[in-house]
Amino acid sequence: MLTHFARGVTKPSVLGQQATGGLILLKRAYHEKVVDHYNNPRNVGSFDKNDPTVGTGLVGAPACGDVMKLQIKVDESSGEIVDACFKTFGCGSAIASSSLASEWIKGKPMNEAISIKNRDIAKHLSLPPVKLHCSMLAEDAIKAAVKDYRQKKEKLSVEAYVHVETAA
Amino acid sequence: MVPQCVLLPRVAALVVISSVCFLRMAVKSVSPYLRELLWRWINLPASGCLSSSSSSSFSSCGIKRQRRFHTGLFRSSSWSGSFLGSNKEDESASCTVEKVLSTRALHNPGIHTTERGSLETKGKLLREFSSTPVLEFEKKCWSCDSKDDASPFFVCTACGAIQPLDEGLDFFQLLSIERSFEVDEKELEKQYKRLQKFLHPDLSSLKSQREQGYSADQSGQVIKAYYTLLDPLSRARYLLTLNGVSIDEEGTIHDPPLLLEIMELREEIEETADPTKLQEIKEKNSIKLQDCEKALSTAFGNGDLAGAIPLVRKMTYYDKISEEITRKL
Numbered sequence: 309m310l311t312h313f314a315r316g317v318t319k320p321s322v323l324g325q326q327a328t329g330g331l332i333l334l335k336r337a338y339h340e341k342v343v344d345h346y347n348n349p350r351n352v353g354s355f356d357k358n359d360p361t362v363g364t365g366l367v368g369a370p371a372c373g374d375v376m377k378l379q380i381k382v383d384e385s386s387g388e389i390v391d392a393c394f395k396t397f398g399c400g401s402a403i404a405s406s407s408l409a410s411e412w413i414k415g416k417p418m419n420e421a422i423s424i425k426n427r428d429i430a431k432h433l434s435l436p437p438v439k440l441h442c443s444m445l446a447e448d449a450i451k452a453a454v455k456d457y458r459q460k461k462e463k464l465s466v467e468a469y470v471h472v473e474t475a476a
Numbered sequence: 477m478v479p480q481c482v483l484l485p486r487v488a489a490l491v492v493i494s495s496v497c498f499l500r501m502a503v504k505s506v507s508p509y510l511r512e513l514l515w516r517w518i519n520l521p522a523s524g525c526l527s528s529s530s531s532s533s534f535s536s537c538g539i540k541r542q543r544r545f546h547t548g549l550f551r552s553s554s555w556s557g558s559f560l561g562s563n564k565e566d567e568s569a570s571c572t573v574e575k576v577l578s579t580r581a582l583h584n585p586g587i588h589t590t591e592r593g594s595l596e597t598k599g600k601l602l603r604e605f606s607s608t609p610v611l612e613f614e615k616k617c618w619s620c621d622s623k624d625d626a627s628p629f630f631v632c633t634a635c636g637a638i639q640p641l642d643e644g645l646d647f648f649q650l651l652s653i654e655r656s657f658e659v660d661e662k663e664l665e666k667q668y669k670r671l672q673k674f675l676h677p678d679l680s681s682l683k684s685q686r687e688q689g690y691s692a693d694q695s696g697q698v699i700k701a702y703y704t705l706l707d708p709l710s711r712a713r714y715l716l717t718l719n720g721v722s723i724d725e726e727g728t729i730h731d732p733p734l735l736l737e738i739m740e741l742r743e744e745i746e747e748t749a750d751p752t753k754l755q756e757i758k759e760k761n762s763i764k765l766q767d768c769e770k771a772l773s774t775a776f777g778n779g780d781l782a783g784a785i786p787l788v789r790k791m792t793y794y795d796k797i798s799e800e801i802t803r804k805l
Contacts, residue, residue: 369727
């Protein structure tokens with residue numbers, strides 16, 4: 309009897325879900341934001357990877373064979389990302405995730421950029437569960453780019469130090 | 477006063493009647509154990525289910541994890557009803573009589589190993605019985621109830637009815653192929669065609685709904701198995717899954733040399749529209765795929781699953797490139 313009552317109470321919400329479910333069924337393809345990023349990707353391109361102010365993040369998703377390259381141009385004094393570009397070979401969700409990531413990290417300091425989480429990207433693009441790994445790929449690409457820049461910077465400063473030492 | 481000679485027989489009669497009544501009451505109320513004892517003693521030999529090796533001793537059967545009891549004696553349902561001449565499927569039996577594994581043990585007294593413990597018999601058990609379900613899967617036809625030990629059990633040999641799909645079989649078992657990365661494609665195709673000759677749903681269109689359903693399931697699974705095992709990459713992934721390794725669950729990878737190579741190839745494909753150039757890239761890619769396949773064969777042959785994983789990843793990328801070129805051409 310209690311379950312019957314409970315069923316009666318939950319019926320409107322179930323109907324509501326069914327209604328939205330129906331709507332979702334109609335728009336069964338990619339979310340409009342994903343389609344927008346796919347058709348009009350922001351910041352597609354390449355920087356020179358040998359440029360000392362450029363960090364390159366290259367990541368791949370072995371499950372689906374996607375590959376994503378995200379490059380950042382950093383202002384050395386402030387540590388702020390002044391420009392970003394990406395190149396992704398994969399599904400629409402992967403392209404949209406990397407496009408969005410490149411938009412978000414522009415103008416942010418590196419420490420803030422690496423705090424961007426995949427769930428924020430997935431939520432913004434309304435990615436279905438099966439495509440969550442694409443947002444994860446984008447998050448990892450940002451981190452890889454920042455890490456690459458920092459490693460480059462450290463290497464260059466060590467080389468400069470060694471050079472100074474040998475000159476002296 | 478009544479004379480003693482008259483009183484005595486009356487008293488005696490009264491005593492006899494009352495003792496008989498008492499005895500009857502006692503016999504009725506006494507525990508079933510004693511009743512049976514009495515019954516057996518009077519009616520030897522009894523059910524024929526248990527017989528004793530010596531003339532008048534009773535057979536007993538006990539399970540080490542439970543207390544002993546004399547099984548030859550009880551017919552009532554509160555005890556081991558299934559022991560005696562009663563129904564083998566007596567569900568009211570409260571004891572769990574273990575299935576004696578060897579038939580020889582049935583005829584020899586002593587301690588015998590059973591499925592869950594040991595069984596000690598002091599006499600011969602003439603009948604094998606079990607109140608525990610048989611552990612191994614008994615393949616029985618749903619249509620004619622006849623037993624079959626074929627594996628995989630597709631069709632009943634007695635009545636020809638198509639059987640339900642056995643979910644426990646892997647693709648190799650389903651197609652009766654040896655489980656290995658090296659697969660003879662001709663043999664695979666032969667098995668596939670052989671099975672489809674009697675499993676295909678079109679052939680069971682005149683049969684019952686139930687059988688048509690089974691036919692569809694079996695045929696579908698055979699097709700899935702065939703295509704999974706045909707392609708080397710999917711075969712490798714499947715073999716890894718069978719060994720408990722799943723590549724799909726892994727996150728992102730940071731393999732700079734491989735990813736750089738893939739990136740450059742993809743860019744090259746993207747930039748060119750020249751079919752000759754694309755064909756050239758495709759041929760180079762095919763060689764890389766073949767090398768991967770050979771390396772995988774060695775890895776699986778040596779049981780090196782850890783070594784197989786990066787090869788499968790590599791192959792996934794090359795396969796994607798091949799797909800992309802095909803799409804463009």
